[in-house]
Amino acid sequence: SAAEKDGHDWFMRKEIFEQPRAVADSLLGRRSRSGALQLDEMRLSDQELRDIDKIIIIAAGTSFYAGLVAKYAIEHWCRIPVEVELSSEFRYRDPILDYSTLVVAISQSGETADTLQAIRHARTQRSKVLAICNTNGSTIPRESDAVIYTHAGPEIGVASTKGFLTQLVACYLLALYLAQVKGTRFGDEINQVLQQLESMPDHISAVLEKSEQVYDLAREHVDSRSVLFLGRHAGYPVALEGALKLKELAYLHAEGFAAGELKHGPIALIEQDMPVLCVVPPRGRDQLHDKMISGIQEVRARGARTVCLAEEGDSSIEPYADVLITLPRVPVLLQPLVAVVPLQLFACELATAKGHDVDQPRNLAKSVTVE
Numbered sequence: 001s002a003a004e005k006d007g008h009d010w011f012m013r014k015e016i017f018e019q020p021r022a023v024a025d026s027l028l029g030r031r032s033r034s035g036a037l038q039l040d041e042m043r044l045s046d047q048e049l050r051d052i053d054k055i056i057i058i059a060a061g062t063s064f065y066a067g068l069v070a071k072y073a074i075e076h077w078c079r080i081p082v083e084v085e086l087s088s089e090f091r092y093r094d095p096i097l098d099y100s101t102l103v104v105a106i107s108q109s110g111e112t113a114d115t116l117q118a119i120r121h122a123r124t125q126r127s128k129v130l131a132i133c134n135t136n137g138s139t140i141p142r143e144s145d146a147v148i149y150t151h152a153g154p155e156i157g158v159a160s161t162k163g164f165l166t167q168l169v170a171c172y173l174l175a176l177y178l179a180q181v182k183g184t185r186f187g188d189e190i191n192q193v194l195q196q197l198e199s200m201p202d203h204i205s206a207v208l209e210k211s212e213q214v215y216d217l218a219r220e221h222v223d224s225r226s227v228l229f230l231g232r233h234a235g236y237p238v239a240l241e242g243a244l245k246l247k248e249l250a251y252l253h254a255e256g257f258a259a260g261e262l263k264h265g266p267i268a269l270i271e272q273d274m275p276v277l278c279v280v281p282p283r284g285r286d287q288l289h290d291k292m293i294s295g296i297q298e299v300r301a302r303g304a305r306t307v308c309l310a311e312e313g314d315s316s317i318e319p320y321a322d323v324l325i326t327l328p329r330v331p332v333l334l335q336p337l338v339a340v341v342p343l344q345l346f347a348c349e350l351a352t353a354k355g356h357d358v359d360q361p362r363n364l365a366k367s368v369t370v371e
């Protein structure tokens, strides 16, 4: 009923708008009295964590994209090599695992069969398994050595939204916790990132306040045959997730690419007026931002209609953006938390305009319990 959906037409839309609360709840109670990061459900000892020399993240669907973001954060803050792999591939390739490997299984439902089989295999190889999960008492956390629960609350829409944002939060917390235990980052620095995370619910609310602009854009593209998404660094998984949302909900051909790969193939796809949604990294000391702009120039010169998601005050993008969606100014590693939100709104609205059932897309299930 409409009441269950808080007056929204779809559970998915309700869940998108719950994200500031979901992110805030997933951050709650994570600090000790001294302000240090603590993870209560982390049943692995500090010594066990210090012995870890490799992390393999396994997941499916949207959760896999959370894992891709986690790789950037963990490697940067903790200097531990991270592989990210689809659960369904991991299990069958004879992966190299031992007691010093931490396998992180990300699953909103905690019941995805591919991910469950993968952790069972990891444990037979004596690896430690940590689950990041939104469902208390589900099978994957029960069969894991440790768990970080996300606090999104029940997610009803088949396409994951608040589940994804809270998985990102859990991944950042895990990365910071490992950095704290391993001593690869100082307390001040960890504290600073925690504070930035604590300000994210307000930033996400600010993005949601501008949803009308995104809805108008979605309705304009209801007849598009194909939509491309570009990103770099932590924005690359965001591009992949934006494309997945359009496939799932609008049954529209959509693909996400790493912007640097354009010239190695995807640029051949560009046709006159093809919409290309670009996640622009924040301006920083590295060259990520400028490299992204040159990629945007390239596709625009070939006729693409560029929709750019860029931080406020970034005027350098204006000449190359047919449409500009501004994002709050946040560090590059945390940008997925704000950048994915307009892409969720875009897919939700485009599918609505096409008359599709957004909460129950054809051929899909909320949790896939067969391999």
Ligand code: G6P
Residues within 6 Å of the ligand: 060, 061, 062, 063, 106, 107, 108, 109, 110, 111, 112, 115, 158, 159, 160, 364, 365, 366, 367, 368
């Ligand atoms: C299904 C859902 C997706 C979800 C994926 C992984 O395909 O439709 O939205 O991302 O499963 O689910 P999990 O519960 O393991 O995160």
